[in-house]
Amino acid sequence: xxxxxxxxxxxxxxxxxxxxxxxxxxxxxxxxxxxxxxxxxxxxxxxxxxxxxxxxxxxxxxxxxxxxxxxxxxxxxxxxxxxxxxxxxxxxxxxxxxxxxxxxxxxxxxxxxxxxxxxxxxxxxxxxxxxxxxxxxxxxxxxxxxxxxxxxxxxxxxxxxxxxxxxxxxxxxxxxxxxxxxxxxxxxxxxxxxxxxxxxxxxxxxxxxxxxxxxxxxxxxxxxxxxxxxxxxxxxxxxxxxxxxxxxxxxxxxxxxxxxxxx
Amino acid sequence: xxxxxxxxxxxxxxxxxxxxxxxxxxxxxxxxxxxxxxxxxxxxxxxxxxxxxxxxxxxxxxxxxxxx
Numbered sequence: 001x002x003x004x005x006x007x008x009x010x011x012x013x014x015x016x017x018x019x020x021x022x023x024x025x026x027x028x029x030x031x032x033x034x035x036x037x038x039x040x041x042x043x044x045x046x047x048x049x050x051x052x053x054x055x056x057x058x059x060x061x062x063x064x065x066x067x068x069x070x071x072x073x074x075x076x077x078x079x080x081x082x083x084x085x086x087x088x089x090x091x092x093x094x095x096x097x098x099x100x101x102x103x104x105x106x107x108x109x110x111x112x113x114x115x116x117x118x119x120x121x122x123x124x125x126x127x128x129x130x131x132x133x134x135x136x137x138x139x140x141x142x143x144x145x146x147x148x149x150x151x152x153x154x155x156x157x158x159x160x161x162x163x164x165x166x167x168x169x170x171x172x173x174x175x176x177x178x179x180x181x182x183x184x185x186x187x188x189x190x191x192x193x194x195x196x197x198x199x200x201x202x203x204x205x206x207x208x209x210x211x212x213x214x215x216x217x218x219x220x221x222x223x224x225x226x227x228x229x230x231x232x233x234x235x236x237x238x239x240x241x242x243x244x245x246x247x248x249x250x251x252x253x254x255x256x257x258x259x260x261x262x263x
Numbered sequence: 264x265x266x267x268x269x270x271x272x273x274x275x276x277x278x279x280x281x282x283x284x285x286x287x288x289x290x291x292x293x294x295x296x297x298x299x300x301x302x303x304x305x306x307x308x309x310x311x312x313x314x315x316x317x318x319x320x321x322x323x324x325x326x327x328x329x330x331x
Contacts, residue, residue, distance in 0.1 A: 029331025039329070054330025057272045057323060058292055066295045067329045081330050091303075095325055098305050099298040166331070193331075215331030 013243065015210055017188050018136035018157035020075065020104070024049045025205065026235045027077065027190065029215025030067050033224060040070035042218055042228035049074055052106055052213065054081045055092060055099070077138060079106035084119065086126035093130055105130065107156075108140040116166040116193075120147050124154075131155045140192050143177035145184055152187040159187050160213060163204070164194030167216040171200040182208050198227075198234025205238025206246065270321045283314035290324060297326040 015022045028048040033039035043051060051074050053067055078096035080089040089109050097103060107130065109122045118141050127139055131154045138158040139151050148159050161181060164170035171194060172178065182189055191204045192213040201212045214231055221227035267278040271290065278286060283299070283306070291297050299306045300323040306314055316322075 030329035031331050033329065052331055053327050055298075055325050056328040058290075058297055058326040059272070060290060060292075066292075067327050068295050078327075079330050094305055095298045095300065098307065099296055099325065099327065213331070 013239065015188075017138070017210075018104075020050070020136070022049045022211075024232075024235075025211040025239055026201070026232055027052065027211055027213040028218060028228070028231075029053075029213065030071060030219075031215055032219040033070075034219075036065055036067075036070050038224050039067070039219070040072075042224040043070055043072075043074070045225050045232065046214075046218065046228040047232045050077050050104075051075070052077045052079050052215070054079050055095060075104065076100050076102055077104050077106050078102065079108050079140075080126075081108050081110075083109055084112065084122070085109070086122045086129065089122070089126040090129055093126075093135060097135070103135050104138070105135045106138045106140065106160075110166075117162065118142050120144070123147075124150060127151055127154050127156055138190070143174060143181060145181060148181055148185050152185055157188060158190050158210075159185055160190045160192035162193040163191045163200065166193045167220075168194050169196030169217055169220075170194050171196050172203075175203070178204060178209070179207055198230045201231055201234040202238035202241070205235055206241045208242050211235075267316060267318055269316055269319065272323055278316065281316045283316055284312050286316065286322070287311060287324075292324075292326050295326055297324055299324060 015025055024047045026046055026048050027050045028043055028046045029052045051071050078100050080092040083089045083092055089107060093105050107126055109119045110116045111119045120142055123141060127137060130137055137156040138160055139156045140160050141148060141151060143161045151159055164173045188210045190211045190213055191209055195201055195214055196217050212235060218224050218227045218231060267281055269276055302321050
């Protein structure tokens with residue numbers, strides 16, 4: 001397939017999450033980049049149309065960089081990072097809505113400042129409350145089918161299980177869990193956290209995941225701009241392979257050439 | 264008027280004016296949007312110009328940073 005046919009096929013395959021439609025299936029974070037200029041270039045090469053960002057108290061002395069500059073006019077997905085409880089997450093959500101004038105929200109409640117895995121009890125509590133407002137909730141969560149189903153039932157627009165610990169670059173702690181989730185959750189599924197290389201993004205896209213969210217693997221790479229481009233290709237390749245349909249896996253050889261010579 | 268003592272992002276600050284807008288001129292970012300919380304309540308940006316501070320108000324100035 002030529003490069004242009006490939007891009008045409010992927011363009012036609014848009015991703016609808018809540019009220020939003022995207023042509024890119026790679027969502028990128030904006031933390032940890034070595035500079036604004038590198039962040040800008042990497043975000044551009046990633047092709048991402050949706051980017052995450054966080055909230056912090058403003059300190060005039062230390063806040064010389066403006067993360068909104070490299071983001072440009074892309075859509076914003078503010079996160080509730082750093083919160084440990086549902087009430088803090090709800091507060092963060094309301095501040096984000098006022099600050100960014102968006103109802104898109106990445107709900108993320110961690111277990112502790114050291115263990116960044118999701119605190120599901122608090123996440124479910126916050127999701128229940130925020131889903132009664134007009135937020136479109138993209139929720140960072142564990143790989144437990146029951147909690148993911150509960151979040152789906154609450155109306156979260158995207159369920160985002162972690163591949164492995166945030167920022168670890170470990171890829172998947174349990175690929176089978178992710179595969180099982182895909183077979184049981186019909187809502188938008190996005191792998192969030194832990195991916196290290198594009199082949200891991202491809203793997204989950206081949207499984208039918210709708211998108212992936214990547215931050216550290218790009219921002220902390222030796223060359224973030226090249227890594228951003230490679231993740232874009234990995235996501236596109238995985239999605240195209242999913243659409244193409246994998247052949248059934250067999251335990252026996254099945255010849256693709258004649259099995260006897262000149263007969 | 265006498266000086267006003269407020270808490271700004273966990274620091275005690277003395278102010279000559281009780282206008283929120285005066286505080287923001289000095290302390291808020293100029294190049295990006297920000298949000299203001301006073302005593303745990305978000306103040307809409309449309310209210311900044313007319314908002315009056317009182318003694319011991321707890322004020323948070325919040326802006327965007329990079330995040331995943």
